[in-house]
Amino acid sequence: MEHVFPTVKRGQVIGLLGGSFDPAHEGHAHITRTAMNRFGLDRVWWLVSPGNPLKERGPAPMADRIHRAKQVMNDPRVIITGIEERLGTRYTAETIAALQKRYRGTRFVWIMGADNLAQFHRWQDWQTIMRSVPIGVVARPGHSTSAKTSKATQVFNTSQLLPRESRALGRSDAPKWCYVNLPMSDASSTAIRARGDWG
Numbered sequence: 001m002e003h004v005f006p007t008v009k010r011g012q013v014i015g016l017l018g019g020s021f022d023p024a025h026e027g028h029a030h031i032t033r034t035a036m037n038r039f040g041l042d043r044v045w046w047l048v049s050p051g052n053p054l055k056e057r058g059p060a061p062m063a064d065r066i067h068r069a070k071q072v073m074n075d076p077r078v079i080i081t082g083i084e085e086r087l088g089t090r091y092t093a094e095t096i097a098a099l100q101k102r103y104r105g106t107r108f109v110w111i112m113g114a115d116n117l118a119q120f121h122r123w124q125d126w127q128t129i130m131r132s133v134p135i136g137v138v139a140r141p142g143h144s145t146s147a148k149t150s151k152a153t154q155v156f157n158t159s160q161l162l163p164r165e166s167r168a169l170g171r172s173d174a175p176k177w178c179y180v181n182l183p184m185s186d187a188s189s190t191a192i193r194a195r196g197d198w199g
């Protein structure tokens with residue numbers, strides 16, 4: 001069943017993994033499990049994007065991406081949703097604001113891979129996002145240096161939680177971000193599309 005607006009139990013910490021999921025793969029499952037274990041999350045919602053505002057190429061149809069995502073990630077703690085399509089949002093700052101309004105009092109944590117931290121300063125209202133929710137970042141092969149030296153990490157360098165403190169992230173107040181390193185998964189949608197077995 002597709003949960004567009006999932007029910008939240010009082011006190012739960014919800015991780016949000018936004019993505020194109022074009023298609024979903026083991027790397028998405030890896031970042032989800034890592035984030036739940038390392039950042040003190042109770043649930044993770046996959047927000048299957050209507051389309052990344054920075055990507056020129058439109059993704060495969062939403063229904064196909066959601067169908068595949070459910071095959072890849074079958075864990076009762078993880079909910080696959082098309083929330084952004086329903087909200088009519090595409091920009092993460094708008095999505096987070098809408099969710100915080102709808103689920104007043106719920107703690108949300110934004111999750112992303114290191115590739116996204118490297119270019120996070122190009123996102124609309126990225127500093128507002130930083131000040132709205134804690135951010136958990138999971139390393140990705142080939143992106144460590146660009147992520148660690150990114151504009152976002154420099155501007156918010158005093159808001160970093162050390163990897164050994166990562167479990168406190170879910171209950172921290174923003175701005176707070178944490179980068180965890182190992183193990184890594186090299187799976188990517190680009191590689192799957194290049195092999196021609198999707199879309």
Ligand SMILES: Nc1ncnc2c1ncn2[C@@H]1O[C@H](COP(=O)(O)OP(=O)(O)OP(=O)(O)O)[C@@H](O)[C@H]1O
Nearest residue numbers: 019020021027031112113116140185187188189190
């Ligand atoms: N192997 C991975 N390790 C860690 N994070 C990942 C991995 N794959 C994807 N992610 C993260 O999951 C989120 C959604 O990723 P997305 O759907 O764009 O997959 P992708 O493989 O990066 O796609 P593409 O290759 O088309 O850019 C992003 O924050 C991305 O950084």
Ligand SMILES: O=C(O)c1ccc[n+]([C@@H]2O[C@H](COP(=O)([O-])O)[C@@H](O)[C@H]2O)c1
Nearest residue numbers: 018019020049052054091092093123124
């Ligand atoms: O809000 C923005 O400006 C913005 C710019 C680029 C990416 N995002 C979001 O980042 C998430 C990851 O995108 P992607 O395509 O790398 O999977 C997804 O939820 C996008 O909507 C958001």
